[in-house]
Amino acid sequence: ETGVTQTPRHLVMGMTNKKSLKCEQHLGHNAMYWYKQSAKKPLELMFVYNFKEQTENNSVPSRFSPECPNSSHLFLHLHTLQPEDSALYLCASSQETGLAGVGEQFFGPGTRLTVL
Amino acid sequence: GESVGLHLPTLSVQEGDNSIINCAYSNSASDYFIWYKQESGKGPQFIIDIRSNMDKRQGQRVTVLLNKTVKHLSLQIAATQPGDSAVYFCAEAYNAGNMLTFGGGTRLMVKP
Numbered sequence: 195e196t197g198v199t200q201t202p203r204h205l206v207m208g209m210t211n212k213k214s215l216k217c218e219q220h221l222g223h224n225a226m227y228w229y230k231q232s233a234k235k236p237l238e239l240m241f242v243y244n245f246k247e248q249t250e251n252n253s254v255p256s257r258f259s260p261e262c263p264n265s266s267h268l269f270l271h272l273h274t275l276q277p278e279d280s281a282l283y284l285c286a287s288s289q290e291t292g293l294a295g296v297g298e299q300f301f302g303p304g305t306r307l308t309v310l
Numbered sequence: 311g312e313s314v315g316l317h318l319p320t321l322s323v324q325e326g327d328n329s330i331i332n333c334a335y336s337n338s339a340s341d342y343f344i345w346y347k348q349e350s351g352k353g354p355q356f357i358i359d360i361r362s363n364m365d366k367r368q369g370q371r372v373t374v375l376l377n378k379t380v381k382h383l384s385l386q387i388a389a390t391q392p393g394d395s396a397v398y399f400c401a402e403a404y405n406a407g408n409m410l411t412f413g414g415g416t417r418l419m420v421k422p
Contacts, residue, residue: 196353225408237354237399237412250409284353290408297408298344301353 197221198302200285206308207275215270215305217285225290226268227299228260232281243268244290275309282306318397320417329387331416333400338381340402344410345374345385349396357385357398387418395420 198219207213219226228240242250243262257279259271268285282304288297323329335343341362346354360367360374360383367374373386383400397417401410 196355198353236414237401239409239411242409244408252409286353288408298356298359299408299410301346301355303351303353 196300196302198285198287198300200283200302200305202305203303204306204308206310207272208310209275209277211275212271212273214272215283215285215307217268217270217302219266219268219285219287219300219302221287221289221300223287223289223297223300224265225288225297226262226265227286227288228258228268228270229284229286229301230281231284231304237284241270272307275307277309280307280309318415318417320419322419322421323390325390325392325420325422327390329385329390329394329418329420331385331387331398331418333383333385333413333416335381335383335400335402335411335413337402337404337411338378340404340411342403343374343376343383344401344403345372345383346399346401346412347394347396348399348415354399390418390420392420392422394418 201216226243230238239252240254241260246262261269284304285302286299288299290297344359345357348354358369358374371388375384397415399415400413
């Protein structure tokens with residue numbers, strides 16, 4: 195176990211549905227991330243939250259909406275998705291010190307999303 | 311036309327042999343590099359990292375080599391074991407930021 199949990203582990207949704215992915219980290223970290231892992235592309239960073247503030251939105255379509263209510267929880271709200279959005283969505287967390295260097299990112303097991 | 315999935319290069323090694331997995335990175339300004347291992351059904355797991363002021367770093371059974379001249383990174387695994395079978399990704403970051411850019415990955419298969 196990495197200390198990062200994600201629910202649900204599998205999700206099937208239609209294009210008109212609204213669903214949310216949840217991530218929780220038990221490591222006391224101050225930064226959280228959403229990544230997309232598809233069969234067609236390398237692992238892609240979607241969103242970064244540092245100290246609960248979104249600092250990066252990597253040109254992600256607005257049908258993906260992140261929410262970080264506190265430093266331990268991260269959500270990804272989904273609506274009107276397309277079949278090409280089917281992928282493994284990974285959450286990660288790290289402890290960023292603000293000094294030079296990147297903290298080690300700990301990944302959750304992912305949510306396997308299928309959009310019909 | 312039919313969509314084609316991301317083709318992962320595959321390295322097949324005999325148990326007990328050494329493995330070398332290579333990665334070419336894209337950004338000459340990158341100053342931090344990481345290797346991750348991803349087993350089936352799991353998220354990526356940190357293996358080892360290296361900063362751009364170094365060219366070699368050793369861990370337990372693993373060594374990372376960095377050649378900034380040709381923007382090349384390699385992961386060496388000594389005495390490869392069946393449990394090492396996984397997909398290995400390199401990742402890069404720059405300006406001490408926490409945005410990682412991942413490579414496409416290499417699948418390592420260990421034959422008993």
